[in-house]
Amino acid sequence: MSKNTVLALVGSLRADSHNRKLAEAIQLNAPENVDVQIHGSLGNIPFYNEDIDVEGQVPAEAAALRAAASEADTLLFVTPEHNGTLTASLKNAIDWLSRPYGAGALAGKPTAVVGTAFGQFGGVWAQDEARKAAGIAGAKVLEDVKLAVPGSMIRFAELHPKDDAEVVEQIKGIFEPLTAVQEDEAAA
Incomplete structure (x- = not known):
C-alpha cells in the first residue's frame, strides 16, 4: 500500500506559531500510511495578481506551492483566526492554487481545515x-475533518x-476521514 501524502499549509507566519506547532504534532502523530509534509512559509508568496501569473513568469514561491499541492494526495490547512476570519497568507495561497480556474492545483483536491486560536472556539470562524x-x-x-483547539496562547x-x-x-x-477519501478514490 502506498502512502497518502498530506500537504499542510500553515496560515500563521509567526516564528513561534501555535498553528505551526499543531501541524508538527499532526505530522508526528500520522499513521504509517500517511506522510504529512509541512510546506514552508506562505509569507514569501506575493499577493495573487493575474499580471504576474503568466506562464514562464510565475514567481518561484507560487510555482513551488502549486507543484507541492499538485503532488499531494490531500491538502490540510492549519489556520489561526485573524479578526474572525482566515489569515491573508492562507487566503492568498488558496487564490494561487485556484488558478487557472477549474484546472488549478485545488481542482477536485481533497482538502481539510483545522487549527487553533486564542478564542474560546478555537478559530472555527476562520476554519469555516x-x-x-x-x-x-x-x-x-472534507467537512467531517474537524479540529479546533481553543485558548492557544494559554494552552500552548x-x-x-x-x-x-x-x-x-x-x-x-x-486521519480516518483524511485517508478514507484516498481509499475510496483508489477503489473506484
Missing part, C-alpha cells in the same frame, strides 16, 4: 471561511501540542 474559499476554488472539502504557552494528550487524541481522529 477557509472551507468556503477552498470549496469555491474547486477543492473537494509552555506546552507543545504534541505533548498535550487531549490534542493528540483529537489529532488521531482526523
